[in-house]
Amino acid sequence: MTTPVHVTITGAAGQIGYQLLFRIASGQLLGPEAPIVLRLLEIEPAMKALEGVVMELDDCAYPLLADVESTSDLGHAFTNTSWALLVGSVPRKAGMERSDLLSVNGGIFKPQGQAIAANAASDVRILVVGNPCNTNCLIARSNAAEIPADRWFAMTRLDQNRAESQIAKKVGTGVAGVKNLAIWGNHSSTQFPDFSNATVDGRSVVSAVNDDAWLRGDFLTTVQKRGAAVLEARGASSAASAANAAIDTVVSLTTPTPDDDCVSVAVSSDGETYDVPAGLTFGFPVQADGKGAWKVKSGFTLDEFAKEKIKITTDELLGERDDVAKLSLI
Ligand code: NAD
Ligand code: LMR
Secondary structure (H helix, E strand, O other), X not given: OXXXXXXXXXXXXXXXXXXXXXXXXXXXXXXXXXXXXXXEEOOHHHHHXXXXXXXXXXXXXXXXXXXXXXEOOHHHHHOOOOEEEEOOOOOOOOOOOHHXXXXXXXXXXXXXXXXXXXXXXXXXXXXXXXXXXXXXXXXXXXXXXXXXXHHEEEOOHHHHHHHHHHHXXXXXXXXXXXXXXXXXXXXXXXXEEEOOOOEEOOEEHHHHHOOXXXXXXXXXXXXXXXXXXXXXXXXXXXXXXHHHHHHHHHHHHXXXXXXXXXXXXXXXXXXXXHHOOOOOEEEEEEEEXXXXXXXXXXXXXXXXXXXXXXXXXXXXXXXXXXXXXXXXXX
């Protein structure tokens, strides 16, 4: 048997965890050839619930699932891990912005960054889902200087999927036809879902939709506020679609991105690309080579409207960075 890949999921007994583990164990994250060891991290009060989830994993008899380690110990959770999906943290309640979670959740990511640096496999890659995910990713990365900056990701893929779905519906076509849709900046209500560089069935979205007021108005705000709308309707934050987006992110980062497309994911800014300040974990259009490397896709045209929107989300992320610096988290 091929050597199993260790995959860590934090907050494994939570809502997203429950939607994620079974898909990963069935091969949807790393493919049908990759046996997996799941390393599941929870806090002590949730260990009993996690026991039940592990029973269910056993009861699925997944051929690819080589082992499951459940733990509340950070070092054990990240030992030899190649993919760390950092989900565990508190979700927001109705009426809160994701940034309101910074003081609650920020503290989780400093020790996790340190534990990843001390215990993970040399090829580790990290996807932060727990909110506010961009700045939580910045915190973890800042506390794991040994791990190259290009291994750290925060999830804006759910926003990309939401935006593609809105556009496909508006145009009356399949979602697979929507391409090159970048989410710039923060996974928050300031994000900029970039319709102007996107295409649908090979045409520009702007000409296919032919309704600038909708693109700059309802489309934009629907995507920016979709998390709050789901939260209000369900009484709990999105879970199945979030787990789905986490899987999409990893699959997209491990397969070559077609030339006419991009992956939306927040990565560490080098300070030069598209003039985004260095070090922020910022949503960009990314292209992966399928061998582990990726680059920010060049050639996106940003008009005054886009630049104005990107400035707003940049300023928010700079503010979040100041806040976590004051809390001594970075
Ligand atoms: P949940 O409350 O159902 O589950 C969170 C789990 O994390 C719980 O089981 C809890 O015990 C565990 N946990 C808390 N602190 C922990 C710690 N220090 N270490 C390990 N585990 C810990 O929440 P959920 O619905 O699964 O959401 C999880 C996070 O994902 C929230 O912050 C939510 O806002 C975020 N989220 C992000 C996106 C995105 O697109 N980036 C989408 C949806 C949700
Ligand atoms: C989402 O976008 O659904 C999540 O980030 C949850 C939230 O609080 O909005």
